[in-house]
Amino acid sequence: MAAGGKMKQNIHTPEGVRDIWGKEYAERLVVTERIRDVFHRYGYQDIRTPSFEFFDVFSREKGSAASRELFKFFDRDGETMVLRPDMTPSIARFAARESEEELPLRLSYIENMFINRPHLQGRLKEFTQAGAELLDDGSADADAEILALTIECLLAAGLTEFQLEVGHVGFLQGLFEQAGLSSEVEEAVCGLLEKKNYFGVEEQLARCKVGEEYIQLFTGLSELAGSAAQLEAAASLNLGDRAGEATRRLLSVYRLLCYYGLERYVSFDLGMVGGYRYYNGMIFRGYTYGTGEPVATGGRYDNLMEQFGRKAQAVGFAVIVDSVMAALSRQKIAVEIPHPQALILYVESQAEEAIRYSRCLRAAGERVRLQRIDRTPGERVKAAYRYYAAGQDFEKLILFTQSGVEEAEL
Amino acid sequence: MRYLTFALAKGRLAGKAMDLLARLGVSCEEFYEPDTRRLIFTDEKNGFRFFLAKASDVPTYVEYGAADIGIVGRDTILEEGRRIYEVLDLEMGKCRMCVCGPESSRELLQRRQLIRVATKYPVIAKDYFYNRRQQTVEIIKLNGSVELAPLVGLSEVIVDIVETGTTLRENGLSVLEEICPLSARMVVNEVSMKMENERIKTLIRRLREQIRSERI
Numbered sequence: 191m192a193a194g195g196k197m198k199q200n201i202h203t204p205e206g207v208r209d210i211w212g213k214e215y216a217e218r219l220v221v222t223e224r225i226r227d228v229f230h231r232y233g234y235q236d237i238r239t240p241s242f243e244f245f246d247v248f249s250r251e252k253g254s255a256a257s258r259e260l261f262k263f264f265d266r267d268g269e270t271m272v273l274r275p276d277m278t279p280s281i282a283r284f285a286a287r288e289s290e291e292e293l294p295l296r297l298s299y300i301e302n303m304f305i306n307r308p309h310l311q312g313r314l315k316e317f318t319q320a321g322a323e324l325l326d327d328g329s330a331d332a333d334a335e336i337l338a339l340t341i342e343c344l345l346a347a348g349l350t351e352f353q354l355e356v357g358h359v360g361f362l363q364g365l366f367e368q369a370g371l372s373s374e375v376e377e378a379v380c381g382l383l384e385k386k387n388y389f390g391v392e393e394q395l396a397r398c399k400v401g402e403e404y405i406q407l408f409t410g411l412s413e414l415a416g417s418a419a420q421l422e423a424a425a426s427l428n429l430g431d432r433a434g435e436a437t438r439r440l441l442s443v444y445r446l447l448c449y450y451g452l453e454r455y456v457s458f459d460l461g462m463v464g465g466y467r468y469y470n471g472m473i474f475r476g477y478t479y480g481t482g483e484p485v486a487t488g489g490r491y492d493n494l495m496e497q498f499g500r501k502a503q504a505v506g507f508a509v510i511v512d513s514v515m516a517a518l519s520r521q522k523i524a525v526e527i528p529h530p531q532a533l534i535l536y537v538e539s540q541a542e543e544a545i546r547y548s549r550c551l552r553a554a555g556e557r558v559r560l561q562r563i564d565r566t567p568g569e570r571v572k573a574a575y576r577y578y579a580a581g582q583d584f585e586k587l588i589l590f591t592q593s594g595v596e597e598a599e600l
Numbered sequence: 601m602r603y604l605t606f607a608l609a610k611g612r613l614a615g616k617a618m619d620l621l622a623r624l625g626v627s628c629e630e631f632y633e634p635d636t637r638r639l640i641f642t643d644e645k646n647g648f649r650f651f652l653a654k655a656s657d658v659p660t661y662v663e664y665g666a667a668d669i670g671i672v673g674r675d676t677i678l679e680e681g682r683r684i685y686e687v688l689d690l691e692m693g694k695c696r697m698c699v700c701g702p703e704s705s706r707e708l709l710q711r712r713q714l715i716r717v718a719t720k721y722p723v724i725a726k727d728y729f730y731n732r733r734q735q736t737v738e739i740i741k742l743n744g745s746v747e748l749a750p751l752v753g754l755s756e757v758i759v760d761i762v763e764t765g766t767t768l769r770e771n772g773l774s775v776l777e778e779i780c781p782l783s784a785r786m787v788v789n790e791v792s793m794k795m796e797n798e799r800i801k802t803l804i805r806r807l808r809e810q811i812r813s814e815r816i
Contacts, residue, residue: 213786312664351795353794355716355794385684385685385686386685386686386687386788386793387685387686387687389688389689390686412801416797434643457794471605476789477794477795479602479795480665481665481791482663482664482666482789482790482791482792483791484790
């Protein structure tokens with residue numbers, strides 16, 4: 191250190207993480223509480239798992255994030271630890287330990303996740319997900335319940351214009367089997383389909399001499415996206431057992447969703463490619479205006495728990511709370527937050543009355559902020575206090591001074 | 601109606617793309633006004649909005665949803681590696697991404713010696729040499745006039761776009777290997793593709809038909 195130089199203190203946060211407080215945090219809490227309420231109304235139990243776990247839990251086959259995007263560190267024994275990038279593997283690990291209960295497990299959470307993203311992307315590395323998992327249930331009813339739950343969470347958050355796009359991993363896999371593609375070509379085609387690059391798919395398939403009928407089929411996948419009618423159309427085509435099964439499954443999920451009365455929020459895309467490696471059945475993403483990315487993702491993962499030692503079918507989803515908050519603000523949807531009611535200021539000699547009075551208000555459930563001031567304010571200072579209190583959304587300002595009690599509605 | 605926002609890569613490509621859209625009935629006279637200082641151009645009839653951006657920023661605007669649609673070269677798409685939909689080959693601005701250098705470098709390439717590669721496209725170069733050729737190289741990122749590098753001994757070869765090859769020939773360089781063909785692409789934001797599905801799908805279909813009819 192140079193003589194007389196003070197060490198420079200970092201008071202800003204590192205890139206990708208931030209402080210959230212005040213009105214913004216109040217709004218976020220209102221939204222997450224509404225979502226938690228939906229979870230409870232569907233009979234889900236809250237679960238909390240550790241923020242970090244052994245690397246194995248989030249390794250390649252199980253994970254949702256690439257290894258280099260995980261925050262890793264070592265514990266004292268030299269074991270590699272990972273800050274969780276998503277909750278599903280942790281819950282699968284937990285549930286694998288539980289002996290099978292008589293009825294399926296329904297678990298929900300609102301927790302922070304961590305992804306070590308590349309620099310200068312303007313993306314958060316710590317973000318909040320609200321999600322739920324339905325374990326030990328392989329039925330279409332479970333799929334429909336998870337879709338309904340996702341929709342109700344987004345509605346409860348205050349969004350009205352959004353769409354869930356639903357697909358099925360088995361559909362493309364069925365087509366790949368049917369067409370007899372090698373695994374390299376399959377991967378290449380998957381990559382192109384993920385980018386909706388149908389002309390690229392056409393080139394790729396033509397290059398490896400795939401039959402014309404399959405080229406037509408793969409490039410026509412964009413036409414198999416849309417309403418349930420498109421799904422019916424796909425079901426009537428003869429696409430092989432696996433693809434047919436996937437289509438029929440989605441149709442029964444759709445029928446069940448109609449009973450919930452929520453079918454207008456979903457559309458289908460059979461050409462959809464599963465984001466995470468562990469998905470094996472229905473997959474979906476939620477989209478709304480004002481964010482460039484999905485606000486919700488989910489799907490069925492019947493093979494994940496087996497990797498933790500117990501075979502069980504499961505389905506789940508997560509809403510990205512940070513994206514939902516961004517969408518609400520960009521769509522100018524207001525979130526009602528509870529206001530503080532009274533700001534009470536007092537001078538030293540009036541301490542007893544002021545404290546007793548605020549105790550009464552607080553006991554009655556009011557939100558009261560109590561503050562001692564040094565001297566009885568003059569008119570100008572009073573006006574400044576009123577201005578401050580109004581700016582903080584207080585309903586009234588109460589002054590306890592030697593000359594008595596003054597109350598001003600704001 | 602919400603505006604559909606287009607990010608166009610500045611330069612010749614933007615003009616060509618606007619001409620193509622004009623043939624589909626998109627009228628945006630503001631765009632053709634000489635010396636305009638305007639940053640955003642609108643076509644009220646169709647509800648389209650256009651802005652010009654540096655080519656390498658177009659995928660970024662589209663990924664984050666600041667633009668619904670982008671028009672940009674495939675070179676930039678590959679280099680930026682953004683999460684965007686690549687929905688249409690506009691079949692304009694056709695060229696190739698190549699490994700170029702003096703003839704003397706050809707042997708170095710084939711013998712898989714450790715060589716230096718100068719390029720504006722380090723991601724594409726790295727992918728080509730590491731993943732496709734399984735060859736270790738030293739990549740040197742430059743920001744322009746890449747042809748200079750082998751002439752002054754900064755590198756043995758370059759990875760760059762080749763259109764006619766005139767610049768290369770004038771400097772005693774030639775194409776040693778072709779990496780991939782390039783052309784202009786229409787890219788779409790993931791959320792826009794869903795939320796504005798009908799409008800974007802119609803636009804893609806009409807553009808595809810227009811491009812096909814002009815091809816013959």
